Amino acid sequence: MTNRDIDYGKQLVASVAGLALAAGILKVKKVLDTPSRTYIPGENTVGAEYDAWTEEEILEYYWGEHIHLGYYRDEDLAKGAGTLLGHRVKDFIEAKEDFVDEMYAWSGVEANNGGTKPKKILDVGCGIGGATRRLASKCVGPDSQVTGITLSSKQAARATALAERQGIPNADFQVMDALAMTFEDDTFDMVWACESGEHMPDKKKYVDEMVRVLKPGGTLVIATWCQRHAPPELTAVEKSKLQFLYDEWAHPYFISIKDYCSLATDTGAMTRVEGDDWTKQTIVSWRHSIWAGVYDPIPVFSRPKIWYKTLRDIVCLERMRRAFGEGLMQYGMIRGVKKE
Ligand SMILES: C[S@@+](CC[C@H](N)C(=O)[O-])C[C@H]1O[C@@H](n2cnc3c(N)ncnc32)[C@H](O)[C@@H]1O
Known part of the structure; x- marks a missing residue:
């Protein structure tokens, strides 16, 4: 040429x-x-985000009534559960129901309660009440009352409607701030908090309040996304990754499992405080959530208004998965008993 x-x-x-x-x-x-849904102190950022998610209905479509990760046993994982090809090995929503049952069992509440079921349970940060209703209908049954609180009025309304529709009268819901609860001291036999701690701007107050409303002898159980413990100090790269994870889904900050245990112990009111890391049992949820949409995309495609938000959520889901995979994040489980 x-x-x-x-x-x-x-x-x-x-x-x-x-x-x-x-x-x-x-x-x-x-x-x-560039994170788009940053937590703003003094504004009800969290409540507003969950109001929007509830109104859009898409989160409920894919995640069901449970806004938390699923639980995958070793045998599920061995069969490829939660992967693209193993998407149907375990249903995504069934994995969340399993999570509730496993968390209830791990809490040790029945053994702590002299072999009986707790009569009054508080679900702190209840979402649309999936766990609240499962606790009320399956784990403890009609002789107990389970109360869920959330910052989102739309979630409380949806949770109440679902309880009515499902015929679960022993689950009730209120809009209330977990950091300023109006319940009397020593009210509940069990305080349950599943993936709400992430949003709390004051983790000490969060734990203090839950311990305050727990009866002596009662059981506290928390499931929450945690960052790895420091030291060793977080590197600049780790800090930048965490900052995105804080800011994209209205999280003020995270703390470590060890920090949560210290907060509970430091109340002086708790005994037998223990933590565990359930990353292995939960991590495939992040991608399972994406595959659920890949196998059933019409609900998203038919709603152009949520395309951009959905794209952002996919990016954040994948970044979360990576952070858990590399040990920057850990799935924190914390339990303890209030001293008699
Ligand atoms: C990820 S969702 C978890 C929902 C629910 N626990 C579940 O398992 O489906 C977080 C929930 O925490 C609630 N939340 C966050 N901060 C709160 C606060 N300060 N007081 C009460 N609820 C709060 C949100 O309103 C939302 O319902």
């Missing part, structure tokens, strides 16, 4: 198109890397 054969016009168009594409990709990356 000679210089005369080269079509400079076409080359110029191809170069400009290539540059425009690269600039477009960088722009999209920058937008997706």
Whole structure:
């Protein structure tokens, strides 16, 4: 080919198109890397986010009544549960119901309660009440009362409607701030908190309040996303990854499992405080959530208004999975008993 054969016009168009594409990709990356739902102190950011999710109905469609991760036993994992091809090995929503049953068992509440079921349970940060209703209908039954609290009025309304529809009169719901609960001291036989601690701007107050309303001899059980314990100090890269995870889904900050245990112990009112890490049992949930949408995409495709938010959520789900996979995040389980 000679210089005369080269079509400079076409080359110029191809170069400009290539540059425009690269600039477009960088722009999209920058937008997706910039958190959009940052926690703002003093504003009901958390309640507003959950109001929006409840109204959109898409979270309930894919995640069911439970806004928390699922539980996968070794045998589920061995069969590939939660992976793209193993998507149907274990149903995503069934994994969440299993989580509630496993958390209830792990809490040790019945043994702590002299072999009997707790009569009054508080579910702190109850979402649309999936766990509250499962506790009320399956774990403890009609002789007990389970109360769920949330910052989102839409969630409380949806939770109440579902309890009525499902015929579960012993589950009730209120809009209440976990950091300023209006319950009397020593009210509940069990205080249950599943994936609400992440949103709390004051973790000490969160734990103090839950311990306050727990009866002597009562059981506290918390499941929450934690960051790894420091020291060793977090690196600049780790801090930047965490900052995105805080800011994308209205989280003020996270703490470690050990820090939660210290907060409970430091109340001076708790005994037998223990922590565990359930990352192995829960981590496939992040991608299972994405595969649920891949196998059943119509609900998203038919709602153009949520496309952008869904894309952002997929990015955050994957970043969460990576952070748990590399040990920057851990799935914290904390339990303890209030001293008599
Ligand atoms: C990830 S969802 C978990 C929902 C529920 N525990 C479940 O298992 O389905 C977090 C919940 O915590 C609630 N929450 C966050 N901060 C709260 C606060 N300060 N007081 C009461 N609820 C709060 C939110 O309103 C939301 O219902």
